[in-house]
Amino acid sequence: MLGMLDPEVRESIIGRALVKQVFKVNKGRAAGCIVKSGKVSREAHARVLRGKQPVFDGKMSTLRRHLDEVDEVKNGIECGIRLGSFNEYEEGDVIECYTLDKIDQTL
Secondary structure: OHHHOOOEEEEEEEEEEEEEEEEEEOOEEEEEEEEEEEEEEOOOEEEEEEOOEEEEEEEEEEEEEOOEEOOEEEOOOEEEEEEOOOOOOOOOOEEEEEEEEEEOOOO
């Protein structure tokens, strides 16, 4: 019976970054950010929060440190972030990175 139950999916927030400046790049816009807590990972899902309202939720397409493409950026470090096709970043937005964990259900 347990094998027939779908696993429960939980979000765990791994980090938050604050948008300090918005840059125009050749394929739209990118957010210049500073990581305020945890870490930001290119493999994780991300959502943009304006105030406390989510504006965008999707995957990260680019994570840069200076001119280099990186896999993750830790607390207190600046970086550049692009999220999928989202181009409406504003200064003061918060980019929240999270992972989706699958947990087997029990009876």
